[in-house]
Amino acid sequence: MDIDLKQFQQVFIEECVEGLEVMETELLKLTPGAVDSEVINTIFRVAHSIKGGAGTFGFNQLTEFTHVAETLLDDLRAGTLVLTDDHISLFLQTVDCLREWVQLLACDLESIPDIVEELKYQYNQFLQRDMNQQALPNGDEIAVTDVAELATNAHDDGYWLINFIPGPDILKQGNEPRLIFAELQEMGELKVTPKIADLPLWEVLLPEDIYVSWELELISNISESQIKEIFEWVADDSTIIIIHSNTFSNSKAEYGNTDHALAESVMTPVVSKTIMNNAPTEINSIRVSIDKVDALINMVGELVITQAMLGELGQDFSAERLPEFKKGLIQLSQHTREMQDSVMKIRMLPIQFAFNRIPRMVRDLSGKLGKNVLLRMQGEETELDKIMLEKISDPIMHLVRNALDHGIETIGERKLAGKSDVACLGITAFHQSGEIIIEIRDDGRGLNRAKIHAKAIENGIANQDQHYSNSQIDELIFAPGFSTVETISDISGRGVGMDVVKRNIESLGGDIKVESHDGEGSCFSIRLPLTLSIMDGQLIKIGNKTYILPIMSIIESLQLKDGMVTKLADQTEVFKLRDEFIPIIRLYRVLNHETSLEHITDGLLVVVESGCNKYGLLVDDLAAQQQVVIKNLEDNFMKVSCVSGATILGNGTVALILDIADIVKIITTERRQMQGLRAHVAA
Amino acid sequence: MKRILAVDDSVSIREMVQFTLKQAGYHVDAAVDGVDGLEKAKMGNFDLIISDINMPRMDGISLISQLRNERAYKFTPILMLTTESGSDKKMAGKSAGATGWIVKPFNPEKLIATVQKVLR
Numbered sequence: 001m002d003i004d005l006k007q008f009q010q011v012f013i014e015e016c017v018e019g020l021e022v023m024e025t026e027l028l029k030l031t032p033g034a035v036d037s038e039v040i041n042t043i044f045r046v047a048h049s050i051k052g053g054a055g056t057f058g059f060n061q062l063t064e065f066t067h068v069a070e071t072l073l074d075d076l077r078a079g080t081l082v083l084t085d086d087h088i089s090l091f092l093q094t095v096d097c098l099r100e101w102v103q104l105l106a107c108d109l110e111s112i113p114d115i116v117e118e119l120k121y122q123y124n125q126f127l128q129r130d131m132n133q134q135a136l137p138n139g140d141e142i143a144v145t146d147v148a149e150l151a152t153n154a155h156d157d158g159y160w161l162i163n164f165i166p167g168p169d170i171l172k173q174g175n176e177p178r179l180i181f182a183e184l185q186e187m188g189e190l191k192v193t194p195k196i197a198d199l200p201l202w203e204v205l206l207p208e209d210i211y212v213s214w215e216l217e218l219i220s221n222i223s224e225s226q227i228k229e230i231f232e233w234v235a236d237d238s239t240i241i242i243i244h245s246n247t248f249s250n251s252k253a254e255y256g257n258t259d260h261a262l263a264e265s266v267m268t269p270v271v272s273k274t275i276m277n278n279a280p281t282e283i284n285s286i287r288v289s290i291d292k293v294d295a296l297i298n299m300v301g302e303l304v305i306t307q308a309m310l311g312e313l314g315q316d317f318s319a320e321r322l323p324e325f326k327k328g329l330i331q332l333s334q335h336t337r338e339m340q341d342s343v344m345k346i347r348m349l350p351i352q353f354a355f356n357r358i359p360r361m362v363r364d365l366s367g368k369l370g371k372n373v374l375l376r377m378q379g380e381e382t383e384l385d386k387i388m389l390e391k392i393s394d395p396i397m398h399l400v401r402n403a404l405d406h407g408i409e410t411i412g413e414r415k416l417a418g419k420s421d422v423a424c425l426g427i428t429a430f431h432q433s434g435e436i437i438i439e440i441r442d443d444g445r446g447l448n449r450a451k452i453h454a455k456a457i458e459n460g461i462a463n464q465d466q467h468y469s470n471s472q473i474d475e476l477i478f479a480p481g482f483s484t485v486e487t488i489s490d491i492s493g494r495g496v497g498m499d500v501v502k503r504n505i506e507s508l509g510g511d512i513k514v515e516s517h518d519g520e521g522s523c524f525s526i527r528l529p530l531t532l533s534i535m536d537g538q539l540i541k542i543g544n545k546t547y548i549l550p551i552m553s554i555i556e557s558l559q560l561k562d563g564m565v566t567k568l569a570d571q572t573e574v575f576k577l578r579d580e581f582i583p584i585i586r587l588y589r590v591l592n593h594e595t596s597l598e599h600i601t602d603g604l605l606v607v608v609e610s611g612c613n614k615y616g617l618l619v620d621d622l623a624a625q626q627q628v629v630i631k632n633l634e635d636n637f638m639k640v641s642c643v644s645g646a647t648i649l650g651n652g653t654v655a656l657i658l659d660i661a662d663i664v665k666i667i668t669t670e671r672r673q674m675q676g677l678r679a680h681v682a683a
Numbered sequence: 684m685k686r687i688l689a690v691d692d693s694v695s696i697r698e699m700v701q702f703t704l705k706q707a708g709y710h711v712d713a714a715v716d717g718v719d720g721l722e723k724a725k726m727g728n729f730d731l732i733i734s735d736i737n738m739p740r741m742d743g744i745s746l747i748s749q750l751r752n753e754r755a756y757k758f759t760p761i762l763m764l765t766t767e768s769g770s771d772k773k774m775a776g777k778s779a780g781a782t783g784w785i786v787k788p789f790n791p792e793k794l795i796a797t798v799q800k801v802l803r
Contacts, residue, residue: 005699005791012695045737049693052766055788056696063788172751174760174782174801182803208757233783236774 005057009105012053014285016102019046021356024095028359032085035076040083043091044073050098061112062101068123069094075127090122092360158244160227162216167237168209175234177214183230188220286386288346296346299339306331344530348383351429351438354393355380358400358427365404372411372422373404379429384436388508388528392438395501395512399440399524400427402498407444407522417519419443435510436530441523447516449473456482474514478502506661509535509552511609533630537647537657539623540606542587543594548628548647548657549606555614557606557622565600570675575605575616582607583667584616590642590663596620610660617660626650630657641666685802686710686727690720690734690746691764696787700733703791704798717741721749724756731802732761733785736772744772744779751780760801764789 023046026039047070054062069091075081093115100113162184166177184190193215200211218227224242231240310328313321355377366373384392408423415421426441453473456462461479468476476482480499505512510528529535529552537548564575565584573584584605588595597603597620605616628647633640633656644659687709689700697713704711712727714720716738724732732750736743743763750756760782765772773784785797 008695008699008702011698015693015695042739045692045739048737048766049696052764052787053693053695055766056699056790057788171758173777173780174758176801179801179803183800236777 009057010285012057013102013106014287015053016050016098019049020095020099020102021353022046024092024360025356027088027091027095028363030083030088032083032088035079035083037077040073040077044070044077047073059105062098062105065101065112065116065120066098068120068127072123072126081126087126090119090126094119158219158221160216160218160220160222161243162218162227163213163239163241163243164216164231165213165239166210166234168206168211170234170237171210172208173233173237177210177212180230180234181214181216184216184218184220184227187222187226187230188218191217193217286347286349292342292345296339296342299335299342303332303335303339306335340534344385344534345383347386349386349389350380351382351384351389351436352380354384354389354396355427355429357393357397361397361400362404362425365401369404370410371404371408373408374422374424376424376426377428378426382429382431382436384429384528385530385533391504391508392526392528395504395526396427396438396440398501399526400425403440403442403444403522403524407442407446409445413445417445436528438526438528439523440525441521443521446518446520446522447474447477447514449516449518452476471515474516477514478512503661506610509550511552534627535630536625537628538606538625539649539655540587540619541621541623542591542619543596545591545593546623546649546653546655547587547591548655549608549617549660550657551625553608553610553660555607555609557604560601560603560605562601570671570678572671573600577607577614577616580614582614582616584618585663585667586618587658587663588618588620590666608660610664613664615660615664617663628655628657684708684710685730686712687731687733687798687802688712688714688720688724688727688729690714690717690732690738690743692716692735692738696735696764699791700794703794706791707795707798709798709802717743717746717749720746724750725753728755729759731798732756732759733764733798734761735764736776744775747776747781748779762797762801 023043026042026046029036029039030043047066051063051066051070054060054066072081072087073091076083076087081087097113097115097119101116104111104113164177164180170177181190181192195213195215196211198211198213199205205211224244227242228235228240231238234240306328310325310332313325313328317325358377359375362373362375365371403425408425409417409419411421414423424443426439428437428439428441430437449470453462453468453476456473456476456479457464459481461482462468462476478498478501480497482497482499502512505526505528508528510526512524512526514522514524516522536551538551538554540547540549558577560575565573566575566581567573573586574581575584576582584600586595586600587593588597595603597618600618603618603620604622605618606622607614607616609615628649630645630647633643633646640656642659642663643656644662645657646654647657649655687704689697689704689711690713691697691700692715697715701711701713712723712729714723717734718740720732720734721741734743734746738746741749747761747763750759750761761780763773763776763781763784764787765776765784766787776784782801783797785794789797
């Protein structure tokens with residue numbers, strides 16, 4: 001039978017990725033000196049599984065490496081070594097290294113991470129063993145025996161006399177002499193003679209014990225080691241005497257030599273395979289709990305029943321059956337909605353996956369920065385769409401990094417401020433009215449508003465003459481091109497600012513807010529929709545066309561009155577909403593449509609937020625609000641500017657979903673070009 | 684059709700064992716750890732149980748000794764999957780009542796050959 005192990009490699013790789021997460025989490029629970037046996041067992045099991053799987057699925061170098069790690073873990077587990085911080089760090093490095101390695105395997109690359117040799121060396125330092133004495137992992141041993149067996153097949157027929165005196169317990173271990181004999185019989189000609197001399201008296205006979213022994217005569221070209229292998233499982237409890245009529249045959253000596261030669265060739269494995277230039281691929285499958293699938297199947301069942309009922313009604317329809325028909329339709333819509341929910345749930349994963357990397361980072365960073373931080377995570381079980389989960393992970397990490405680097409003070413500073421040495425970093429996720437909120441809260445120094453204000457003016461983000469409220473100043477940190485740290489630290493200043501964080505979150509249909517109190521700390525809260533593929537939309541009319549705006553970005557809508565609109569020097573129309581001047585964007589112009597509006601006051605102004613700024617979008621009319629299923633335009637057509645996707649409305653027509661950020665970008669570039677042109681003309 | 688229960692906490696190994704033995708014409712059920720294994724063993728009537736050693740909740744050794752206490756599994760062959768080349772795990776398994784062992788890593792052919800040793 002030919003079974004391709006390739007099909008299981010993918011599962012193995014995913015398993016490794018998950019195992020490494022677990023390993024990391026558990027490692028962070030360890031404290032030097034005191035070993036929690038449950039924790040170390042879990043870590044051991046992961047290493048052990050990876051080693052076992054790697055061997056089985058043909059990744060021998062990986063087996064060898066995890067074997068070394070496992071040996072050290074075994075010593076720690078057995079208590080022959082005392083756990084130190086160095087061990088923990090080494091294991092953590094190993095986790096990183098294995099992650100990289102597994103990624104390489106996922107891309108079918110045979111190269112191994114550079115750090116492997118270095119880590120192996122460190123392990124061996126701890127194990128205080130010479131590399132040469134290191135037991136070969138099983139993968140190689142197997143290779144030896146397999147080929148050795150082949151080599152022994154060339155034996156001449158021999159006569160074997162085997163005396164088999166079984167241990168009394170072998171039946172209770174599920175070993176049956178009958179099966180052993182059957183196996184021997186396959187090797188050649190077998191004669192079995194039972195010996196019952198040791199059979200006790202009936203009164204003292206234990207029926208589950210074995211009292212018979214056997215004399216076996218076998219004529220076969222089998223080797224002694226093959227016979228021993230057949231008896232392998234009973235050998236320890238039983239007495240087995242094997243006699244060969246021609247024990248010192250020449251072939252035997254040759255066999256010894258071949259064995260030696262083989263062992264040498266195994267030491268230098270010849271592994272070379274063309275390295276494919278594959279781009280690293282993300283692992284794109286999802287594991288779903290059986291309950292969710294069952295719920296879905298159940299729902300499909302219901303749907304089929306409803307469909308059958310409606311079908312039957314349609315076959316034989318008359319006016320008096322209308323109530324029945326209506327009932328069927330109601331059922332259908334109910335089932336469809338429930339099914340939609342179930343399908344959505346399949347894509348949902350606990351946010352834990354995004355949180356998992358946090359404890360490790362907090363440990364590493366707080367050590368590096370000389371800060372004492374207590375990390376509290378809550379709501380790890382909150383579920384989130386898988387794609388969203390992958391994309392939100394980096395922004396969260398960035399915010400945590402920022403909190404550690406900028407927000408939380410050093411121990412000295414905290415003492416001066418009269419705070420406890422240990423800073424608290426809280427990360428919480430929860431559901432709130434159909435959205436997911438993720439909060440990253442620290443009890444550090446809070447945002448330095450004076451500095452932010454000054455910096456914003458310096459960078460041309462804020463206006464010197466304008467008065468800013470506290471919350472407006474706080475918002476400035478999300479403006480593009482803003483960074484308060486003079487020297488770029490290797491921790492948070494990687495050229496990626498809060499504007500990128502904000503943009504990433506907005507691209508997921510969410511937003512981010514900050515709340516800060518001087519000397520008491522800050523709290524960043526991220527708001528995300530439950531899923532990317534369905535959103536709440538506001539239908540708007542422009543001319544005779546219908547478009548959709550994401551409700552999440554709408555602040556309010558209002559009707560303009562005469563005199564509210566002012567034209568700036570560059571022809572931008574603005575209006576004053578409370579204390580702010582808000583630029584007006586006439587959507588029909590951007591989208592090149594006819595409008596039914598004769599005057600700006602005939603239409604409605606939808607105030608939306610994009611980036612840190614507000615804009616007033618002029619539309620002809622507002623229509624209904626509804627949940628829309630987002631269809632990707634790029635998949636079906638091509639990227640269209642100003643449009644983030646499309647949806648199909650109840651009446652079957654397609655409506656485009658407007659991309660506010662893109663519209664704003666287009667308007668701003670246009671305006672800049674105009675200004676440039678004007679400046680050019682003036683010159 | 685002979686019925687086999689495969690107990691392993693690793694999905695990939697479990698799937699591989701399951702797939703291989705199904706291909707070889709056996710009926711195969713799987714369990715994720717010792718507790719699950721014991722429960723499933725009690726429910727179904729298996730002709731062979733293959734179990735990993737290192738597992739959460741209940742390890743293979745405890746599973747084997749618990750199974751041997753069950754009337755139905757007193758003489759049933761139980762094979763352990765082990766990576767340990769050292770014999771202490773094997774011995775522990777043996778004294779708990781294991782029939783034999785399959786040393787990891789193993790390939791499908793070896794697995795089938797070993798299973799055929801006890802299921803004929």
